Amino acid sequence: MSDCVNQSRRSFLEKSAAVGAITIAPGILLHQVANAKPDDQPVSDSVRWGMLINTNNCEQGCTDCIDACNTEHGLVGNNRPQSDTQYIRKVTLRDKMTGHELSLPMMCQHCETAPCVDVCPTGASFKRKDGIALVDKHICIGCRYCMMACPYKARSFVHEEVKNQTLSAPRGKGTVESCTMCVHRVDKDQIPACVEACSKGKHDAMMFGDLNDPNSEISKELEKHGGKQIRADLQLNTAVRYQGL
């Protein structure tokens, strides 16, 4: 009798987990992000968070990832495109020889050996053990040397007073900022806002997961179909990889 109950309970839990995994986001399994650290433990280098972008699925003109990022981080423009912050942007590429066009999201590539971290005089640009590159807004002096050093133009300087700040993404005039890989969400077992929005929009151009786990969806996909680094010549071992380039 007890066996019977346990069997059905186990079966119920397995099915629930499967449903949960599917409903969170297509292409993203729950167990992938369950590697996030518990709140009472320090960040560990046993995981390395990364993203895989499938440019074949990235529609030109679609801004779902950008809109989600802006909402998540409270990024409000001041109609000054030259100085307004952008954590993520869509880049359109046209092959000069063939004329083939493609579109992809660009953001901080969370390099393993990040030039921004190397050049920062105060150590405000730093990397967490799980590979996420961040700016400590308390010790950033606003010298912008990291922006000079970043090969991906991933960083923005806060050129004016910030409005619409969110609790989870503090910003400050006179300091530098960039994509945080939604560290506040990742630490709560959630996926970055851009990836979630891309999945919700049924584009499935973005995948998030643990690059260190050979069984994670992202690692399997990378093993199967590969993924290129942008400016691989610099050998920065970026955490964001691209397919279809």
Next chain:
Amino acid sequence: MKKIEYTAIKGNSLAYYGLLGGLGLVMLIGLLAVWHMEHNGHYVTGMTNQIVWGMPHVFAVFLIVAASGALNVASIASVFRKEDYEPLARLSGLLAIALLAGGLVVLLLDLGRPDRLIVAMTYYNFKSIFAWNIILYTGFFAIVGIYIWFMMDHSMYRFKKQAGLAAFVWRLILTTGTGSIFGFLVARSAYDAALMAPMFIIMSFSFGLAIFILVLMASYNWTGRELGDEVVSRLRNLLGVFVAAVLYFVIVYHLTNLYITEHHGVEKFILLEGGQFTRVFWIGQIILGGLVPLALIYAPGVRNCRKTLAVICTLIIIGGLSTMYTIIIGGQAYPLEMFPGYEVSSTFFDGVVNDYTPSIYEIALGVGGVAVSLVIVAFVIKVLPFLPSSLADNK
């Protein structure tokens, strides 16, 4: 060699106070500009997320580079044992400190958070060449300060040569550090070259000496002290060698880039198609800052003409600022090459040449830094005996 007598300038004339007042006003305007920039944020400047370093950095790096070069005259006396330069050594050290102070003031006040100076002084990332520079600048003040002290204090005079050598080595390391700020940037096509460090050193010789000659001639002329042709023509000949050496380094830098296919884009941009940057390079850096001064230095008809020499030095300074403008801003204006073989476009100005128009606030801050340097010199030579009473030719 005859004994040199150093005296402080009187500095009680209306013209002297007028000079201090004028420089003070320029500094005040610079401070107001800083207040405006810091209060509103950097969007009021010409700097953007594309051109992140602007006119303040042009002035700051120029002054910092010139600072180490200004020390050269003292080094020639104490390290290379050329006694003829000995009387000029004190002023050389003072000008070096003053120029560095002016440059650092500009750099500091342009920071997004200048109020965090204490953070910059207490948090160090030792892999950062910028952090190294903070140590190098602080050390420069200390070492050159000690060097000047040893030169002026008879009880310490016997250690002057050692202090001079230390200052010389330090200034070479310092300018290596300044050049490496750009040399270590792998991301941008215009930088990422080991040549930046020695090129900055040779530029410092030229810019620093040009400023030194101007300050020397002005202070002797305005105080009615005698300045002989021997001293001036020696400095003038030295300047000629430095200007030629700078041109040589610029040619080598561009030739190397022209040979390497991946740098053809940025070379085409700076040399041919860069609009304002191409004009500043050819007209400001090469013609006005290099070829014309070189021709005037060696032109037979104007050998002992002080006014011509003043024009030459001014042109070299204009050329120096143009060089910094081309390197710092031109280097950023050329787009980052992330996708070779593709035409690139985005809402974040990927793949396009970035425009830059310096704002009046940035220029006011930069000129304010120059005023800081000059005020320091004008004030110190009044309170301490830095200038020889006479630099007349040996009869």
